[in-house]
Amino acid sequence: MKNNVKKLSDYIDRLNWEKAPGAAECGELENLYAAVRRVKSLKPPVMPGADFPDKVVQSLARGIKRAKSRKRLLKSAAAAAAVLAVALLVYFAALKDTNIVSAMERAYGRVSAYHGTLEVVFTSGAGERQVQSVLDVWADKQGRYAIGVLEGAYQGLMTVSDGEKVWQSPPGEGALMPVFSETHEFIFELGGEIEALKAAQSARVAGEETVAGRPAYVLEVTPQGGLPYKLWVDKETKIPLQKEGAMHNAIQYTTRYIEITFAESIPDELIQVEGKNFREADIGEEESPAPAGESPDEAFEPQVRVEVDMQAEQAQQIAADSGSSPWRLDPVFTAQVFVSLQISPEGITGEYPVDYEDFTIARTDGRRMKVQVSSDKTEIKAVYLERLVRQDETGIWTVVGYDISR
Amino acid sequence: MNEEGLKFAAEVCRQTWEPLYRYVYHKVQNREEAEDITQETYIRSLAYPKFREIGRAEYLAFFKAVAANLVKDRWRRNKKRGIQVGFDAAANLAFTEDPAEAVGERMLVEQALKTLSAEQRKVVELRIIRGYSVSETARMMGLKAGHVRVLQYRALKNLAVILSKEETSHEE
Numbered sequence: 001m002k003n004n005v006k007k008l009s010d011y012i013d014r015l016n017w018e019k020a021p022g023a024a025e026c027g028e029l030e031n032l033y034a035a036v037r038r039v040k041s042l043k044p045p046v047m048p049g050a051d052f053p054d055k056v057v058q059s060l061a062r063g064i065k066r067a068k069s070r071k072r073l074l075k076s077a078a079a080a081a082a083v084l085a086v087a088l089l090v091y092f093a094a095l096k097d098t099n100i101v102s103a104m105e106r107a108y109g110r111v112s113a114y115h116g117t118l119e120v121v122f123t124s125g126a127g128e129r130q131v132q133s134v135l136d137v138w139a140d141k142q143g144r145y146a147i148g149v150l151e152g153a154y155q156g157l158m159t160v161s162d163g164e165k166v167w168q169s170p171p172g173e174g175a176l177m178p179v180f181s182e183t184h185e186f187i188f189e190l191g192g193e194i195e196a197l198k199a200a201q202s203a204r205v206a207g208e209e210t211v212a213g214r215p216a217y218v219l220e221v222t223p224q225g226g227l228p229y230k231l232w233v234d235k236e237t238k239i240p241l242q243k244e245g246a247m248h249n250a251i252q253y254t255t256r257y258i259e260i261t262f263a264e265s266i267p268d269e270l271i272q273v274e275g276k277n278f279r280e281a282d283i284g285e286e287e288s289p290a291p292a293g294e295s296p297d298e299a300f301e302p303q304v305r306v307e308v309d310m311q312a313e314q315a316q317q318i319a320a321d322s323g324s325s326p327w328r329l330d331p332v333f334t335a336q337v338f339v340s341l342q343i344s345p346e347g348i349t350g351e352y353p354v355d356y357e358d359f360t361i362a363r364t365d366g367r368r369m370k371v372q373v374s375s376d377k378t379e380i381k382a383v384y385l386e387r388l389v390r391q392d393e394t395g396i397w398t399v400v401g402y403d404i405s406r
Numbered sequence: 407m408n409e410e411g412l413k414f415a416a417e418v419c420r421q422t423w424e425p426l427y428r429y430v431y432h433k434v435q436n437r438e439e440a441e442d443i444t445q446e447t448y449i450r451s452l453a454y455p456k457f458r459e460i461g462r463a464e465y466l467a468f469f470k471a472v473a474a475n476l477v478k479d480r481w482r483r484n485k486k487r488g489i490q491v492g493f494d495a496a497a498n499l500a501f502t503e504d505p506a507e508a509v510g511e512r513m514l515v516e517q518a519l520k521t522l523s524a525e526q527r528k529v530v531e532l533r534i535i536r537g538y539s540v541s542e543t544a545r546m547m548g549l550k551a552g553h554v555r556v557l558q559y560r561a562l563k564n565l566a567v568i569l570s571k572e573e574t575s576h577e578e
Contacts, residue, residue, distance in 0.1 A: 005559040009540060012558070016537040018437035023481055030481070032559075035566040037435040038515050039534045045431035048441050053423050057416045059445050060452060117541050134541060134551075150541050151551070259539050 008032050013259070014213060018046050100205055100217060100233065104194050107238035111190070113140035116260035117150070118188055122327060123252040130356065132333065138266045139189060146270040152356075160273055167278040188255040193240045197221060197231065206230075211241045212258045232256070253327060300368040302384040302401025310388065317389040317396050328396035332359045335371040335383040338399040343378055353377055367391045379404045415452050418465055423448075426469050433477045443480070447473040518568040526561035533558055 007025070011033055014021035024030035118135040133152025139145040143163035149155050158169040197203055197219070206220045209232065216232040223229070232242035242256035316328055327333045336359055340352045358375040362382065371383045382403040387395035423444065430447070431440035451457060451472050460468050519527055525547075532543040533554070544551045 005555050008559050008562060009555045012533055013539065015436050015534075016539075020434075020436060020439040020442070031566040031570075032562045035562045035569060036534060037433070038511070038569060039519070039530060039562075039565065040435040041432055042512065042515060042535060045428055045440070046437045048427065048437060052427075052441065053420050056419050056423060056445050056448055057412075060415045060419065060448055061412055117539055136541065136545070148545075150545060258541075 004029055004032070008036070010213060012036055015040055017213075017259075019213070100219065100238070101194075101197050101203060104197065104233060104238045104240070108190060108194050111141070111239070111262050113138065113263045113265050114190065114260055115263055115266075116257040119256050119258050120152070120187070121254040121256070122333070123254065130352075132327075132330070132356065138270055140266050141191065144266055144271060145189075146266055158278070160271060160278065162271065165280055167273045167280050169273075169276060169278045188240075188243055188257070190240055193231065193243065196223065199223070203231075208235070211256060214241060216241055299363055300365075300370060300384060302382070303403045305401045306399050308388065308398055308400060313388055313396070313398050329394070331364075331369045331385045331397040332356065332361065332371060334385060334397045334399060335359050335373070338383055338402075339373060339375075339378050339380050342380060359383075369397065381405050415448070418452070419448055422466050422469060425466060426473060429470050430473050430477065433474070434480075439480070443473055443476050446476055450476075514569065518565055521568055522561055522564055526557060526564065529554060529557045530561050530565070 004026075007029060011021045011029075015036065021033070024033050115136075115138050118137050120132045120135070121129055122132050123129050131151065134150040136148040136150050137145065138147070143161065145159075145161050147159045149157045156170070160167045160169075201222045203219050203221045205217050207218045209216055209218050211232045211234075215235045217235060219231040219233060221229050221231055227246040229246060230244045231240055232244075233239065234241050239260065241260070242254065244254045245252060327337070333356065336352055336354060336356055339354050339359075341347075343353045354373070354375045354377050358373060360372045360374070361369060362372040363370040367387050369385045371385065373380050373382060380402050383399055384401040384403075385397040386400045388398045388400075389395055426447065427440055427444045430443045431437070434440055434443065447469050451469055457468075519530065522530065528547060529543060532538045532546060533540070538546070540551045540554050543549075544554045547554065549557070
């Protein structure tokens with residue numbers, strides 16, 4: 001049943017994208033798909049472009065000619081092979097002329113704004129995958145964006161930017177949230193990806209795969225600095241759909257648009273912050289109040305201090321700057337890895353022993369953070385982190401201490 | 407195809423493409439397949455040697471019959487290979503589209519939707535009629551994505567049963 005639940009959902013998505021959904025694999029799905037089509041038929045049809053009749057006439061000229069001359073064409077295998085060779089030559093000549101990067105640039109040139117659901121996935125060295133967060137992203141070319149966290153540690157957090165300033169609206173009443181790199185400068189901005197690709201040392205089409213039901217080219221990219229990564233580019237629209245970093249320290253990071261649509265602009269009501277529960281984000285000044293009777297410094301004082309190798313941390317920051325180990329930019333994930341390694345010092349294989357959901361941000365001033373742990377699998381009750389190398393949203397988090405239950 | 411043949415094909419196509427496309431779209435409910443099948447219908451029909459023997463008034467009915475076969479073929483492609491267009495059957499088919507039937511079908515589906523629970527109806531409306539994604543629907547309904555998928559599966563299972571029952575009672 002579970003499989004059919006997913007297949008049905010994928011089928012609905014394909015129809016919503018006005019794409020061919022593929023045939024049903026069993027009687028149950030056949031009935032379900034038919035019911036979906038009947039419900040969707042309550043909506044008016046999506047008509048083709050104005051040039052459709054011309055396209056049909058052109059295909060008629062080609063198609064009928066092809067049908068009638070099929071016998072002649074297939075008279076000899078040599079003739080067929082020659083046709084294929086010419087077709088391949090034309091195909092590759094076209095690829096070389098236009099080249100995928102400039103095709104992407106041209107395609108993005110026609111985009112004014114886009115709306116997508118971005119999924120951020122971590123893969124462990126053992127191949128276990130974990131969805132770290134799901135973001136609802138609206139962005140335009142003026143650098144404006146509106147991002148909502150649909151799933152993950154910051155669920156409910158809204159971040160809006162007019163291209164200069166950034167505002168945030170935390171879920172619930174008055175709870176303070178840190179400005180988080182994944183929402184502040186979200187990590188798969190299409191224009192930025194194309195710019196990075198243009199500046200890369202090399203980029204080559206390594207194959208073709210399907211991402212979120214869309215056929216895509218797989219590009220292997222070697223940036224000017226940092227580790228190589230892969231980029232999946234929609235074959236039809238030439239828009240990047242997925243990015244996968246190299247496996248580093250047994251962790252791999254993948255971001256992908258599980259759906260994306262293009263629009264003229266971001267709806268005004270999403271960018272509008274006045275009269276709503278938004279506050280301007282200022283990392284340097286944002287500070288959550290310490291509990292009564294506790295000074296701000298005491299609030300970040302751990303029971304047990306962890307020794308830090310600053311040289312190693314500086315190297316980690318350089319790695320993160322070049323796209324490697326981006327999980328170090330996520331304090332909750334950094335805390336999860338730390339606690340997991342205390343339980344399994346020999347290394348993590350498979351699932352993390354403590355779930356991501358068991359970690360919550362208790363307090364932060366943008367530079368320091370206390371993450372509460374609620375799991376009976378560890379004695380650690382709180383993890384303290386600091387941005388030791390760089391104190392802005394691009395700085396990695398380092399564990400500096402922890403509290404344990406007595 | 408010679409110039410005269412192409413002119414004829416272009417004229418037939420321009421006169422009939424819109425109702426044919428709408429008919430195909432109604433069956434497949436997506437633009438990509440509707441465009442492909444409409445195009446394929448013309449290519450196959452106009453290459454049929456006896457096409458000119460069909461009366462002009464019957465062109466659209468003929469195209470619809472061919473298109474219906476192409477649609478069916480796509481749906482059963484996994485079970486059986488090979489395309490069975492059935493030109494002769496199509497040529498003999500007096501294909502008429504009853505507008506009352508289309509209205510009846512609409513009422514049937516709307517009626518079936520009313521029999522669902524409020525939550526199931528909402529998920530079907532958001533996902534299929536309004537075209538929202540699972541995550542958007544989940545957010546609007548205050549549910550988890552997995553819950554939305556299960557809810558829509560149950561709703562469509564119920565709908566499929568209700569629609570088939572209603573169809574049977576209509577036929578009786």
